[in-house]
Amino acid sequence: MSTFRSTPDEADPTSWLKDLVTKLIPREKRTGWTKTFQTRIRAPPCGTVHVTAGDLSDFIRAQANAGDEMMSRYEQTGRMGDLEEAIKASRGAVYITPENHPYRAAMLYNYGNMLARRYEKIPDEECLKEAICVSYQVVQLVPKSHPFRLAIMDTYGKKLGLRYKRTQQIEDLEEVIWASCQAIQATPTGHPRRARWLNIIGRMLKDRYEHIGQIEDLGLMIKALRSAAQVTYDTCPDLVTYLSDLGYGLTIRYERTGEMKDLAEVLEVFRKVVQATPDTCPDLAIQVFRRAVQTTADTSSDLARYLTNVGSGLTRQYEREGRREDLEEAIELSRRAIRAIPMDSPDLATHLTNLGYRLVLRHERTNKMDDLQEAITLSRQAEEASYNNDSDSTASVGNLGGVLLYGYKRTKQMDHLEEAYQICRKAVQITPVDDPYYGKWLCNLAHVLTERYEHTRQRKDLEVAIWWSRKSIQASFDGDIDLRAQYNNLGTMLVTRYEQTWQFGDLEEAIRISRRAIKATPDDHPYLAGQLKNLGAMLKSQYERTGCLKDLEEAIHVSRKAARITSALPLERISAASLAIRLMLKQEDYNNSYALCVEALDLLQLVCSRHLTLEDQQYVVSHFSGLATLACSLALQVRQPPFRALQLLEAGRSVIFGLIMNDRSNTSKLKAADPTLCALYEELRLEINDPAESSQPRYVDEAVPTRRLQALKKLEKCLHDIRQLPAFDSFQQDLNDEQMKDASLNGSIIVVNITRLRSDAIVVSQAGFSLVPLPRLGAVQAQRWIDQEMTSASSSQRGEMNKRYREFLGWLWYECVEPILTKLGHNVQSSPENLPRTWWIGTGLASSFPFHAARGLRADENDSTSSRVLSSYTTTIKALLHARERVPASFSPNEQLLNLLMVTMAHTPGEDDLPGVKCERSIVLDLLGSSVHVNKLDQPDSASVMRQIGDCHIAHFACHGMSDLADPFQSGLLLQTKTTIPEKEILSVRKLCKQNLPHGEIAYLSACSTAENRAKQLLDEVVHVVNGFQVAGFSHVIGALWPSDDRVCVKVAKLFYTEICRDGVLEYTDRDVALALHKAVSVISTSDDYRKRPLHWAQYVHYGA
Known part of the structure; x- marks a missing residue:
């Protein structure tokens, strides 16, 4: 026998059967149809047969034998005609046999089996009904003590199982359970079929639970499945099946109750089975299932079930402990399960739903949009595949609604939200109120309505959402694992209403409910972080209402605790950390704020990686907005050295471009140090950027993403090996102090950081790092200047806005630039050639400030930035180093002829014409003359530009530009499509980032807003067109912070x-490029026409080396 223990109250593993039978629907109710049907055994087609009493027994025997012979022939030939003849003969024998005849039970038994065989070939419902009714009569005729009773109950149960599978009627299900109980009672202890019947009872109880949702059925199911394992020999081949079902049953109950003792029981039950397994596993049940999968053929009908059970266990383990590897394995097993079954399998909907749910979980952790899109596709397919199964249909519809809700929360597309509302409403309508998932579907519907309220501000949506949310809680029981999420959602909705009505009772109730949800959640549960964060936000609101310090202190405590739950979702931890930091700043607790801010920034490196697409990376970094600038201020506030503060800025800003620059970095030094390792690194870089896709559905062909994931792992290993080489210990890592100082070669780097805590400038030179506090450069005043949107003025407003902008430039000079330059000792220079070089980096609110154009309000021209330093810009110090390593620092006419790409768009569909474009083109080409090889593209599409730009050294664009605040990677230069009727087309930052241009030196963007950075959630990323050209490979980029006058563009x-290019000779160094723009802008800014009109010239900036 199997060495599984019995619980103390279960010396007899089947003692619970009596209790089970009493819980079934009264038998006379569920078998009423059988009693009415049993009289309907059809007469034989030959009509009535007249025989004498003496001949009756012989005639019955002859008829029965004839039926048996035809059945034997059918077994050999498989011809339906033989089976029909067998049925006809057996029916005749049964029809004429008296009720009390000793052969009647045997003939009914055979006749019922023949009908069942016919149903298997031709699924005729009337045939199955007759087969069941015949078997039912046999059950009534044969005493419980009869040795043949087990076989009779076996066949009766199988026929009922066929009918239940077809009808899904609870009466059929309960009759199967009753028959199985009768079979067990007729089975001697130790009989090999005993375990099978126990297992059947367990499975049927699972189905009954799914029908009526009674928690008691889960307990009885576990007892049945456990008993099946207990009475099975260790060497029995069915043992792994019974263990698999038991593990799945325990998982179902854990899903409902959240009780860890179920997983603990699985460990105890399976301990003996896995003794021979060499590696220890935290969940031995999963290990057993894995062994079952490994030993089951791909064509086995059991494989998909084993895979599903393993995947379910791994998924629950991931949800409980947050281990990423568990989820990854569960997803792979779900894909295998789908591949293991036919596409017309009745189980397809369940497998598709399982995979979709697991992909949603992975999206929550990694933020990969591909996972969410695939989950939506799979959920739609599951809904379509479940139409013929009511229970599957309700689950598939409900899950689809939940996945669509996730889709809206990520994309904010209203079509997702409206569809989610319709689907969630449908799920509620088609699900019985006693279904265990009914409360969950109500919760989803309430959540959708809340999201709709946030978008439309229709108060009715919020009120209905709260009403449904309360109903969802009422539909659940105290131990339901989903209940804590329902409490959490209701609390959030009440807070939303409080923020609108200021009814204090809503906030108080929300706090009570939130505490209840937290109390029901284990301390180390991954979902606890979100609940604690929500409570912290509620207590913050209560503190702001009442002024009670106790509320503030508790809010800090719970939000800090949430931020440090390592198993929680990283973005949830970031949100909690941001809340805790804001609250601690109210108490001026700078040390703890700094420590938590650094911890939060460390998470950025964890979640924003090469694994994600550009869109996913953009979504991730938007959650870290303002964190790096605050970390810098906090570091300085707690007296950390300026280098450390700058290090935090570099780590938390322009992260996406930093990853791209790493992949484009010059590898000549690495090649000299280790050619083999360099070749591997180059090969892996190409592979991870390969856009190849499979034409097969993801659940069928996971090869492409799997290959890319493997390449990423290999790249990480390759990077580790490179860092072991001498002088390569910081390869593609955060810059150290020496690298930062080297970046300031021939000048200085000035980083201006503005936050509500403080404002400072950190200056980097070859001598080291210095700090210039800027106490009068206030964040509030800076925001007021920004909010005026002076650079967006219409033509009629330009006069007034120019006056205001001069005032802004004066404020910037007096409060920021002059104190910095004075501290550095940069005085007025007599000639531009003598100006020291300075690279400006503005962060946060200062990210688009024109430091180069700052000047005093007095008439003195020397009271300005341009009279003291030669200004350039860079997004980060890393970007500056990237620009320098791309090409030589100078060009002379003795070298090869440079290629110039001239792109012009005098007419752009849907935009104002640019009459100066043609003039600008002529002037530039005349000036450069024969010093360059020219490739002209007039009115091109983006594909044509992309084909030509890779060969050019200088690219000049004269066209419109646009800045997309919603999706800054979609900002770009406006071209047109290559169609009969051209349409506007964007040469976007996204397209530029895919390029790696080996020859790019100067990109001159004579277009508006190419250096504009106004997307609030991505200020720290500094995403604009100029940066796109830099990342693509150009060492120098000339751009504009806002639109300019067409005539000024031509002059500059x-x-x-x-x-x-003096006297037709093109010759320049890195400094010359910056100086050329400086001189050009100085000529315009000092002219009588434009001296008082800074909006016409202050926008021109140089980025790069």
Whole structure:
């Protein structure tokens, strides 16, 4: 026998059967149809047969034998005609046999089996009904003590199982359970079929639970499945099946109750089975299931079930402990389960739903949009595949609604939200109120309505959402695992209403409910972080209402605790950390705020990686907005050295571009140090950026994403090996102090950081790092200037806005630039050639400030940035180093002829014409003359530009530009499609980031808003067109912070190219490029026409080396 223990109250593993039978529907109710049907055994087609009493027994025997012979022939031939003849003969024998005849039970038994065989071939419902009714009569005729009783109950149960599978009627299900109980009672202890019947009872109880949702059925199911394992020999081949079902049953109960003792019991029950397994596993049940999968053929009908059970266990373990590897394995097993079954399998909907749910879980952790999109597709397919099964249909519809809700929360697309509402409403309508998932579907519907309220502000949506949320709680029982989420959602909705009505009772109730949800959640549960964070936000609101310090202190405590739950979702931890930091700043607790801020920034490196697409990375970093600038201020506030503060800024800003620059970095030094390792690194870089896709559905062909994931793992290993080489210990890692100082070669880097805590400038030079506090550069005043949107003024407003902008430039000079330059000792220079170079980095609110254009309000021209330093810009120090390593630092006419790409768009569909474009093109080409090889593209599409730009050294664009605040990676230069009727097309930052241009030196963007950075959630990323060209490979990029006058564009371009190409000779260094723009802008800014009109010239900036 199997060495599984019995619980103390179960010396007899089947003692619970009597209790089970009493809980079934009264038998006379569920078998009423059988009693009415049993009189309907059809007469034989030959009509009535007249025989004498003496001949009756012989005639019955002859008829029965004839039926048996035809059945034997059918077994050999498989011809339906033989089976029909067998049925006809057996029916005749049964029809004429008296009720009390000793052969009647045997003939009914055979006749019923023949009908069942016919149903298997031709699924005729009337045939199955007759087969069941015949078997039912046999059950009534044969005493419980009869040795043949087990076989009779076996066949009766099988026929009922066929009918239940077809009808899904609870009466049929309960009759199967009753028959199985009768079979067990007729089975001697130790009989090999005893375990099978126990297992059947367990499975049927699972189905009954899914029908009526009674928690008691789960307990009886576990007892049945446990008993099946207990009475099975260790060497029995069915043992692994019974263990698999037991593990799945325990998982179902854990899903409902959240009781860890179920998983603990699985460990105890299976301990003996896995003694021979060499590696220890935290969940031995999963290990047993894995062994079952490994030993089951791919064509086995059991494989999908084993895979599903393993996947379910791994999924619950992931949800409980947060281990990523558990979820990854569960997803792979779900894909295998789908591949293991036919596409017309009745179980397909369940497997599709399982995979979709697991992909949603992975999306929560990694934020990969591909996972969410695939989950939506799978959920739709599951709904379509479940139409013929009511129980599957309700689950599939409900899950689809939940997945669509996730889709809306990620994309904010209203079509997702409206569809989610319709689907969630449908799920509630088609699900019985006693179904265990009814409360969950109500909760989803309430959640959708809350999201709709947030979008439309229709108060009715919020009120209905709260009403449904309360109903969802009422529909659940105290131990339901979903109940804590329902409490959490209701609390959030009440807070939302409080924020609108200021009814204090809503906030108080929300706090009570939130505490209840937390109390029901284990301390180390991954979902606890979100609940604690929500409570912290509620207590913050209560503190702001009452002023009670106790509320503030508790809010800090719970939000800090949430931020440090390592198993929680990283973005949930970030949100909790941000809340805790804001609250601690109210108490001026700078040390703890700094420590938590650093911990939060460390998570950024964890969640924003090469594994994600550009869109996913953008979504992730938006959650860290403002964190790096605050970390810098906090570091300085707690007296950390300026280098440390700058290190935090570099780690938390322009993260996406930093990853791209790593992949484009010059590898010449690595090649010299280790050619083999360098070749591997180059190969892996190409592979992870390969956009190849499979034409097969993801659940069928996971090869492409799997290959990319493997390549990423290999790349991480390769990077580790590179860092072991001498002088390569910081390869593609955060810059150290020496690298930062080297970046300031021939000048200085000035980083201006503005937060509500403090404002400072950190200056980097080859001598080291210095701090310039800027106490009068207030964040509030900075925001007021930004909010005026002076650079977006219409033509009629330009006069007034120019006056205001001069005031802004004066404020910027007096409060920021002048104190910095004075501290550095940068005085007025007599000639531009003598100006020291300075690279400006503005962070946060200062990210788009024109430091180069700052000047005093007095008439003195020397009271300005341009009179003291030669200004350039860079997004980060890493970006500056990237620009320098791309090409040589100078070009002379003795070298090869450079290629110029001239792109012009005088007419853009849907935009104002640019009459100066043609003039600008002529002037630039005349100035450069024969010093360059020219490739002209007039009115091109983006594909044509992309084909040509890889060969050019200088790219000049004269066209419109646009800045997309919603999706800054969609910002770009406006071109047109190559169609009969051209339409506007964008050469976007996203497209540029995919390029790796080996020859790019100067990109001159004579277009508006190419250096504009106004997307609030991505300020720290500094995503604009200029940066896109830099990342693509250009060492120098000329751009504009806002739109300019067409005539000024022509003048600045003319003056710029005149400086770098004197007398027809093109010759320049890195400094010359910056100086050329400086001189060009100085000519315009000091002219009588534009001296008081800074909005016409202050936008021109140089980014790069």
